[in-house]
Every structure is written in structure tokens, then in C-alpha cells.
Amino acid sequence: xxxxxxxxxxxxxxxxxxxxxxxxxxxxxxxxxxxxxxxxxxxxxxxxxxxxxxxxxxxxxxxxxxxxxxxxxxxxxxxxxxxxxxxxxxxxxxxxxxxxxxxxxxxxxxxxxxxxxxxxxxxxxxxxxxxxxxxxxxxxxxxxxxxxxxxxxxxxxxxxxxxxxxxxxxxxxxxxxxxxxxxxxxxxxxxxxxxxxxxxxxxxxxxxxxxxxxxxxxxxxxxxxxxxxxxxxxxxxxxxxxxxxxxxxxxxxxxxxxxxxxxxxxxxxxxxxxxxxxxxxxxxxxxxxxxxxxxxxxxxxxxxxxxxxxxxxxxxx
Amino acid sequence: xxxxxxxxxxxxxxxxxxxxxxxxxxxxxxxxxxxxxxxxxxxxxxxxxxxxxxxxxxxxxxxxxxxxxxxxxxxxxxxxxxxxxxxxxxxxxxxxxxxxxxxxxxxxxxxxxxxxxxxxxxxxxxxxxxxxxxxxxxxxxxxxxxxxxxxxxxxxxxxxxxxxxxxxxxxxxxxxxxxxxxxxxxxxxxxxxxxxxxxxxxxxxxxxxxxxxxxxxxxxxxxxxxxxxxxxxxxxxxxxxxxxxxxxxxxxxxxxxxxxxxxxxxxxxxxxxxxxxxxxxxxxxxxxxxxxxxxxxxxxxxxxxxxxxxxxxxxxx
Numbered sequence: 326x327x328x329x330x331x332x333x334x335x336x337x338x339x340x341x342x343x344x345x346x347x348x349x350x351x352x353x354x355x356x357x358x359x360x361x362x363x364x365x366x367x368x369x370x371x372x373x374x375x376x377x378x379x380x381x382x383x384x385x386x387x388x389x390x391x392x393x394x395x396x397x398x399x400x401x402x403x404x405x406x407x408x409x410x411x412x413x414x415x416x417x418x419x420x421x422x423x424x425x426x427x428x429x430x431x432x433x434x435x436x437x438x439x440x441x442x443x444x445x446x447x448x449x450x451x452x453x454x455x456x457x458x459x460x461x462x463x464x465x466x467x468x469x470x471x472x473x474x475x476x477x478x479x480x481x482x483x484x485x486x487x488x489x490x491x492x493x494x495x496x497x498x499x500x501x502x503x504x505x506x507x508x509x510x511x512x513x514x515x516x517x518x519x520x521x522x523x524x525x526x527x528x529x530x531x532x533x534x535x536x537x538x539x540x541x542x543x544x545x546x547x548x549x550x551x552x553x554x555x556x557x558x559x560x561x562x563x564x565x566x567x568x569x570x571x572x573x574x575x576x577x578x579x580x581x582x583x584x585x586x587x588x589x590x591x592x593x594x595x596x597x598x599x600x601x602x603x604x605x606x607x608x609x610x611x612x613x614x615x616x617x618x619x620x621x622x623x624x625x626x627x628x629x630x631x632x633x634x635x636x637x638x639x640x641x642x
Numbered sequence: 643x644x645x646x647x648x649x650x651x652x653x654x655x656x657x658x659x660x661x662x663x664x665x666x667x668x669x670x671x672x673x674x675x676x677x678x679x680x681x682x683x684x685x686x687x688x689x690x691x692x693x694x695x696x697x698x699x700x701x702x703x704x705x706x707x708x709x710x711x712x713x714x715x716x717x718x719x720x721x722x723x724x725x726x727x728x729x730x731x732x733x734x735x736x737x738x739x740x741x742x743x744x745x746x747x748x749x750x751x752x753x754x755x756x757x758x759x760x761x762x763x764x765x766x767x768x769x770x771x772x773x774x775x776x777x778x779x780x781x782x783x784x785x786x787x788x789x790x791x792x793x794x795x796x797x798x799x800x801x802x803x804x805x806x807x808x809x810x811x812x813x814x815x816x817x818x819x820x821x822x823x824x825x826x827x828x829x830x831x832x833x834x835x836x837x838x839x840x841x842x843x844x845x846x847x848x849x850x851x852x853x854x855x856x857x858x859x860x861x862x863x864x865x866x867x868x869x870x871x872x873x874x875x876x877x878x879x880x881x882x883x884x885x886x887x888x889x890x891x892x893x894x895x896x897x898x899x900x901x902x903x904x905x906x907x908x909x910x911x912x913x914x915x916x917x918x919x920x921x922x923x924x925x926x927x928x929x930x931x932x933x934x935x936x937x938x939x940x941x942x943x944x945x946x947x948x949x950x951x952x953x954x955x956x957x958x959x
Contacts, residue, residue, distance in 0.1 A: 337692055370676070370864075371676050371829055371830060371831065372832055374831075377654060401718045401856070404854065404855055405852060405853055408851050409851065412851060428853065431850075512688055514855075515685065515686050515687040515858060515859030516858060517691075534725050534729060535721075535725070536722055536724075537721065538719055539719070539722065540834065541718070541834045541861065542832030542833070543685075543687075
């Protein structure tokens with residue numbers, strides 16, 4: 326079970342273990358219908374990326390997040406951003422809401438797992454909103470009202486519902502740090518692009534570690550074009566909610582009830598999630614089981630109706 | 643002078659300041675004839691890069707460096723690698739050989755500038771070999787014989803002459819850390835790919851900060867293919883030395899004497915390097931001046947004979 330509970334995307338391991346070629350990968354929370362503009366872009370692989378291009382990307386992304394660019398720092402994947410900020414909090418009494426994204430518990434040494442609703446004495450709190458894998462939304466007003474020096478909000482899955490974002494609050498709250506991901510909503514996780522949103526003095530320390538060329542020519546060009554493609558962004562938000570509703574209906578048809586407020590993945594609770602994972606894997610459908618919550622199984626969105634019907638057949642069969 | 647003394651590659655600023663469209667960029671140490679295979683590769687931008695692909699790249703690069711893969715960690719650009727290792731040396735009494743690459747002096751707080759030949763009491767020494775911008779080679783045997791806990795060698799420009807590399811020694815010297823760059827020799831700086839070579843326990847800490855997906859799909863695919871293209875690597879080594887000799891001959895013809903053991907750039911000493919920089923810039927040729935060594939001017943390689951002749955005309959005119 327190890328390669329599949331560790332993180333989604335273990336399709337190579339699945340192929341090796343279960344056989345089969347034509348796998349339907351529902352193991353991630355990545356939009357299966359990516360932003361389509363990549364092939365129209367030219368990447369200057371030869372030159373070192375110009376600092377102006379990095380600033381231009383941050384400006385475009387900042388407009389999308391609804392903040393001033395001075396509060397935005399691009400990073401080569403949110404994962405590195407989370408870990409670098411975690412390092413800078415070394416020694417701060419920290420709690421992370423769990424279960425959630427595994428890295429949240431590894432960012433700051435000695436961080437204690439907690440629950441969103443429980444009050445604790447931590448000086449720093451790390452959580453995802455919406456949460457992964459259960460898609461739970463927190464009450465951001467209550468969260469921001471807490472008197473806590475540091476609040477770290479991973480909004481990797483916030484793009485389908487921008488109203489849940491606290492990005493705009495970084496200007497007013499000195500200890501608020503927000504993380505945004507490019508790859509999930511835009512369906513291009515291989516680009517490695519993320520953003521840390523915080524007060525400029527926090528970002529100055531982060532930039533000092535990243536240096537002047539943190540992003541590839543491709544990340545700069547793709548991010549800049551995609552965040553400006555307002556029509557695609559709007560259509561995609563609508564499509565994701567529609568596709569999630571269709572997935573929920575199939576799950577419901579088969580006797581399962583999906584939970585969560587994020588359309589990029591759906592979570593069900595069953596008697597034996599690992600058995601269901603195995604049953605689907607033998608039909609070459611990869612889902613996401615969880616080592617410590619064996620009753621859970623997470624489904625990413627099928628890209629099309631054919632994928633959805635294939636899932637329905639497998640769940641029934 | 644600021645945008646050009648800070649780092650090579652300020653072609654946008656040069657265009658704005660001096661006018662002109664058809665610039666010859668000799669301001670960097672990047673091979674102007676890049677590895678040609680990029681267009682034949684397919685990049686999977688959609689999926690998160692598989693951990694197997696990262697390990698495969700590190701294995702191919704390790705073979706090229708002449709070390710076991712357990713001593714190699716890929717990073718998204720050497721710049722980040724230098725700065726992350728620098729952070730981990732916080733509190734260590736450090737010296738950096740100067741003048742050299744600016745980042746070496748910023749990696750560890752309180753680092754003292756020193757000269758390669760001078761003995762000092764630092765516990766950690768950072769230097770480049772060959773050095774940039776003067777192309778000086780250090781005597782690596784004498785360097786390794788020093789009884790110093792930490793020795794950091796930036797081999798960003800070592801590829802044309804692999805004999806100067808101490809990469810193979812990381813297996814035997816616990817405090818030796820070697821940095822290698824992909825972009826300069828392969829002429830693809832926009833890919834953002836570098837490597838830190840050190841003992842596994844040092845790399846484990848580095849990997850803990852980088853997370854599982856430090857590289858883009860493009861960096862993984864390009865690096866893996868390019869480091870295996872032994873024929874191109876051999877031809878390029880020969881070509882770079884030949885082109886550097888041709889550049890030296892042009893400089894000599896015009897009354898300048900180039901120094902250094904690295905064919906990716908040549909350094910000359912003149913009465914007023916900034917005046918010569920300006921004179922060339924008015925002919926749309928960008929070179930690399932230095933704020934604190936105004937008598938220096940560095941030239942990257944022209945890509946072809948036409949560029950070389952254009953430089954000759956400008957130096958004479």
C-alpha cells in the first residue's frame with residue numbers, strides 16, 4: 326500500500342504491481358483538463374530568466390489573488406515554499422491541523438497535530454483551506470479573529486472558490502502567510518510553480534534564500550499567460566463544479582456519499598477503503614487510499630464522461 | 643552601470659539605455675551553442691514529476707560527474723543549492739575567495755572575503771574552480787590537503803575541463819561539498835538545474851527542505867537526455883576550447899591579452915574597463931564590467947565567426 330498512501334500519482338508503481346496499461350488516474354487532486362495554452366508559448370531555455378519576467382509574473386498572479394504584488398513571492402513549487410517558511414519558524418511553538426497534507430506536519434520541527442475546531446496554545450498554526458483530503462472549509466473569519474502570532478494557510482485548492490481565500494488579508498495581518506499553487510487548478514503540476522503571500526519583510530528573507538532565478542523559463546511564461554486567461558479560469562471554475570457534481574452522482578448511484586467543498590477531489594467513507602482501492606486498481610483505476618484512515622478513499626475528477634462511466638462500471642462490478 | 647555590473651544578461655536594460663535591436667550578448671559565461679535536443683523531447687507538464695524520474699536524472703548526472711548517485715542531489719538551479727547549503731552553515735566561521743561569484747559572499751552570514759593563496763582561520767572555505775571572472779584554477783591537491791572542516795567548491799564552469807573537478811572526492815571527504823551547474827556548459831540556463839554533491843547525511847538535510855518535487859518536468863527530461871549525450875559533450879568541449887582560442891586571437895589582434903583557464907569566458911585588463919564597455923555597448927555588444935574592478939572586462943564566447951568579426955570591428959573602431 327505504501328506507494329499509494331504516501332502521495333497520489335504512483336501510476337508507475339501501480340502498473341508494475343497490478344499490470345494493465347490503460348490506467349485511469351484518479352489518485353491526485355490535479356485538474357484533469359489542463360490550461361491549453363502551453364503549446365502556443367515559446368520558452369527561452371538559453372538565457373538566465375530576466376528579473377523583470379519574474380516581477381511580471383508576480384504582478385499578474387497578485388492581480389489574480391487580489392493582493393498588491395509586494396505581498397507575492399513566486400517559488401518553484403509550493404512544496405519548497407512551505408518548507409522554507411517552515412524553516413524560518415524554527416523554534417516557534419507550532420500546530421498543524423491534521424489529517425491534511427503530509428508536509429504541513431514536517432515543516433516546523435516539533436509541530437503538534439491538532440484539529441481545526443480545537444483551541445490550542447500554539448504560536449503558529451498551519452492548515453489547508455479547503456482541506457485535503459476531506460475538502461472541509463474553515464470559517465476564515467473565526468480563524469483570523471484568533472490572537473495568534475502566526476497563521477499559515479495553504480490554499481492549494483482554493484482556486485475553484487476564490488471567496489474562501491484569505492489572500493487579501495496578508496496586507497493587514499503581519500503573521501498571516503498564504504500559500505497558493507499553480508499546478509492543481511491549471512492542471513500543470515509538472516511546471517513547478519507556487520506562491521507565498523506575506524508581508525514584504527517575510528518575503529525578503531524568502532527571496533534571500535531563493536536567489537534571483539528561482540523559476541524556469543517555462544514556469545515564468547506559462548504562469549504569466551495562464552493567470553491572465555480570465556475566460557478559461559471562469560469556464561474552468563464552472564466546469565469543475567459541474568464535473569464534481571457528476572462524480573458525486575455516480576458515487577451516490579453506487580451507494581457512496583462524497584463529502585467536501587472542493588471540486589478537485591471527492592472523499593468517501595467506506596468499511597474498508599483499502600479493499601475498494603484494490604478492487605478498483607484491478608480494473609486499472611487508481612484512487613487515493615490513506616494509511617491511517619483505512620475507511621477513507623479519495624477520488625480525483627475523471628477527465629471526461631468515458632472516465633466517469635468506467636468508474637461507475639468498476640464500482641458496480 | 644548597475645544593471646550590467648550586477649550580473650550578466652542585462653540585455654533588456656542595455657537595449658533601453660543604448661538603443662539598438664540586434665545585440666550581441668557577450669555578458670554571460672553561458673555556452674552560446676546550446677545542447678540541441680530540447681525540441682525532440684516531450685515534457686509531461688500535467689503530472690507531478692515521478693520520484694523515479696528524479697532518481698534517474700541524479701544517476702545519469704552522477705555518472706557524468708564520476709561519483710556514486712548517493713552523493714548527488716539535484717536542485718532547481720545551483721543558486722538555490724548554494725544558498726540552502728549556506729543556510730545550513732549558519733554560525734560556522736566562513737571565508738569566501740573573492741573576487742568571484744557574488745552569491746559566495748552572501749551564502750553564510752558574516753563570511754569574510756579572502757584570497758585563494760592566503761591561509762586563514764576559517765572553518766569553511768567557499769571558492770569557485772575555475773574561478774569567475776578571472777578563470778583561475780586552484781591547485782586542488784593543496785586545497786584538499788588543508789585541514790579544514792568544510793570546503794565548498796563551485797564547479798559551475800568545470801565542464802570543459804573535467805580534470806579540474808574534485809567531485810569524485812566527496813565520497814572520502816566528509817566536509818567537501820561540490821556544486822555543479824547544468825545551464826552554463828549545456829547553454830540552457832533557463833532550465834534551472836544544478837547539483838549539490840556531498841555526503842548522504844548532508845544531502846538528506848537538503849532534500850528535507852527541497853521536498854519530493856524540486857524539478858520541473860522539463861529540467862528532468864532535458865537534464866537526463868543531455869548528460870547522456872556523450873558525443874555532443876565531447877564535441878562541445880573541443881569546440882569551446884577552439885572558440886576561446888579564436889576569441890583570444892581577436893583580442894590579441896586588438897591589443898588585449900585574455901587570461902584564465904575557462905573557455906566559457908575570457909577576462910582582459912585595460913586602463914578603463916567601463917569606458918570600453920560603453921564603447922562596445924554603443925555598437926550593441928554587451929560585455930561584463932565589474933563595479934569594484936573597473937580595469938576588468940569579461941567577454942563571453944560569440945556563437946559564430948560573424949559575431950567574432952563584429953567584435954573585432956567594434957574593438958578596432
